[in-house]
Amino acid sequence: MGVAAGIGQLHHSFRTALVALLLCDPPATPRVTADEYGGLIGLLADAPADSPQPDAIRLDEVARHPWGVATVDAIVRSPSVRQAARLAGVHHSTLQTHLDCITGVMGFDPYDGFGRTRLGTAYLVWRLRHSRVLDMPVPQVDVVVVADGA
Structure with missing residues (x-):
């Protein structure tokens, strides 16, 4: 799940959701939500x-x-x-x-x-x-x- 965003920032929410998905490592870490990483998720999404x-x-x-x-x-x-x-x-x-x-x-x-x-x-x-x-x-x-x- 990506960070909550308004319509104008959906592209950012999507990128953070993709980063959260890539940080998953089933079965040990089956789900990651972007909010768990705070501002780091945005830095990772934008790099x-x-x-x-x-x-x-x-x-x-x-x-x-x-x-x-x-x-x-x-x-x-x-x-x-x-x-x-x-x-x-x-x-x-x-x-x-x-x-x-x-x-x-x-x-x-x-x-x-x-x-x-x-x-x-x-x-x-x-x-x-x-x-x-x-x-x-x-x-x-x-x-x-x-x-x-x-």
Whole structure:
């Protein structure tokens, strides 16, 4: 669902609705409403899809780790390493090790100053660029074998 808008701003509401749809990740996140992201959704909707986003590109390297995406998600949603560890389902020392790796790859500490904002924004852009929501399923073809009776 996009942001509420008057008739003159329906194009903006549509773009934010599309961004919200692309941020879905079923089954974990089956529905996203634009209002959950406040002004960020408008920034994401208005940014060109091919705009340079070096932090989002660096997240590709983090995402190669089996724990990468879940850890980044937990860090973005949590105020502390311990809370992020609980969300990620790992011991806090394990999460700290993962955080150290993320900090090295990203080049900044996600828990320092604008680091959380940078990581959160990069994560949303990364999710948009890797969304599979609009991918069509592979068509299923039933094969019928007819025996030759002759």
